[in-house]
Amino acid sequence: MTDVAEPHILCVDLVRIFSADGVEVQALQGLNLRVEAGEMVAVVGASGSGKSTLLTILSGLDTATAGVARVAGHDLLTMGGRERVQYQRRTVGFIWQQTSRNLLPYLTAAENLALAINVAGTAKGGARTARIAELLELLEVAEFADRRPGELSGGQQQRVAIAVALANAPRVLLADEPTGELDEATSASVLEAMRRVNEELGVTTLIVTHDPTVSEHVRRTVQIRDGRTSTEVLRSTRLDEHGAEQAVAEEFAVLDRVGRLQLPHDFVASLELQERVRLALEPDHVGVWPGHDGAPPPRPRKAAGAEASGSEPSGAEPPGAEASGSEPSWAEASADEAPRRRGRHAAPDPAEQPAHGEPADPAPGEHPDPNGGAA
Ligand SMILES: Nc1ncnc2c1ncn2[C@@H]1O[C@H](COP(=O)(O)OP(=O)(O)OP(=O)(O)O)[C@@H](O)[C@H]1O
Numbered sequence: 087m088t089d090v091a092e093p094h095i096l097c098v099d100l101v102r103i104f105s106a107d108g109v110e111v112q113a114l115q116g117l118n119l120r121v122e123a124g125e126m127v128a129v130v131g132a133s134g135s136g137k138s139t140l141l142t143i144l145s146g147l148d149t150a151t152a153g154v155a156r157v158a159g160h161d162l163l164t165m166g167g168r169e170r171v172q173y174q175r176r177t178v179g180f181i182w183q184q185t186s187r188n189l190l191p192y193l194t195a196a197e198n199l200a201l202a203i204n205v206a207g208t209a210k211g212g213a214r215t216a217r218i219a220e221l222l223e224l225l226e227v228a229e230f231a232d233r234r235p236g237e238l239s240g241g242q243q244q245r246v247a248i249a250v251a252l253a254n255a256p257r258v259l260l261a262d263e264p265t266g267e268l269d270e271a272t273s274a275s276v277l278e279a280m281r282r283v284n285e286e287l288g289v290t291t292l293i294v295t296h297d298p299t300v301s302e303h304v305r306r307t308v309q310i311r312d313g314r315t316s317t318e319v320l321r322s323t324r325l326d327e328h329g330a331e332q333a334v335a336e337e338f339a340v341l342d343r344v345g346r347l348q349l350p351h352d353f354v355a356s357l358e359l360q361e362r363v364r365l366a367l368e369p370d371h372v373g374v375w376p377g378h379d380g381a382p383p384p385r386p387r388k389a390a391g392a393e394a395s396g397s398e399p400s401g402a403e404p405p406g407a408e409a410s411g412s413e414p415s416w417a418e419a420s421a422d423e424a425p426r427r428r429g430r431h432a433a434p435d436p437a438e439q440p441a442h443g444e445p446a447d448p449a450p451g452e453h454p455d456p457n458g459g460a461a
């Protein structure tokens with residue numbers, strides 16, 4: 087992929103170190119993320135993985151320690167105070183997890199929106215009234231225009247909050263756990279509302295959440311682990327053999343600019359990989375073997391066929407790790423994807439098949455000596 091057009095959100099090797107009482111916490115440890123204009127992307131990760139830290143930096147409320155963070159043409163590490171205020175007023179909209187943080191409790195839904203439009207200075211008089219009606223309509227909460235937040239359900243409050251976040255006609259919408267306080271069914275309907283907003287208004291949308299089911303509502307889900315992007319799930323639709331549309335989700339490991347990637351925990355555990363591993367470059371993939379003493383060294387493969395890795399992503403057997411008979415145990419990363427990503431496996435919907443499911447052997451052959459073949 088070439089860098090012709092600048093993405094709407096670009097993070098390169100983003101680092102955020104907090105120092106508290108002389109203890110350093112590396113909340114972001116070289117995070118890479120790219121979101122194109124108009125895309126809707128979810129970032130998921132366990133508690134403490136750095137999601138809120140990332141969003142606070144992207145919203146201009148905090149500054150990264152190092153790296154690059156650019157949003158819609160603004161350089162978030164170097165921008166001054168005046169640009170920062172303009173950035174928050176005009177370029178981004180936020181939705182926070184705590185519904186109480188998004189809305190003023192003593193104003194009605196329509197008044198909350200009017201206030202946000204006044205602050206942004208995007209419309210006045212009749213145009214403002216029309217904009218309020220349009221946004222409440224879009225979020226399907228027009229009938230609650232005259233209710234205060236305390237008179238609305240959690241889901242209704244978050245819909246009004248999304249409308250408020252859109253009041254300044256932002257180019258980028260950032261949401262931190264927007265469904266964190268909602269039950270499953272309400273979460274799904276709020277996420278669907280966000281997807282409709284994304285489609286109808288074309289606003290670039292980034293949602294961070296610990297809820298993995300968010301991936302059912304977005305085309306691309308980025309997983310962060312320990313302050314770095316580790317994997318991405320891409321959803322698309324394909325026609326099956328009967329011509330019916332089928333949702334397909336493929337998971338990729340993320341490869342950074344200097345070639346680092348994170349192996350999934352279960353691959354590492356299953357082969358007892360630790361400290362050092364052996365690598366081997368093959369015609370269309372890279373093999374990874376345990377490096378501990380006693381492991382049989384990989385031997386040259388007889389034939390490197392097209393079946394060796396997931397060169398046909400759809401429905402292909404997941405490349406993974408396997409120990410079979412006297413063959414060496416190994417895990418591998420397929421090399422047939424765009425330079426930014428490396429395929430780990432192609433699988434049906436992760437709802438049906440766990441992301442880190444049973445690994446299968448893509449090429450039950452033999453492998454070259456990593457010392458001879460590895461770069
Ligand atoms: N202001 C701060 N000072 C010190 N450490 C911080 C600060 N903010 C965050 N951290 C630490 O940085 C790490 C990442 O925190 P962050 O809030 O980004 O995680 P998160 O992924 O949003 O978690 P959660 O899902 O629980 O909201 C944590 O270890 C946290 O303790």
Ligand SMILES: [Mg+2]
Pocket residue numbers: 137138139
């Ligand atoms: Mg958080």
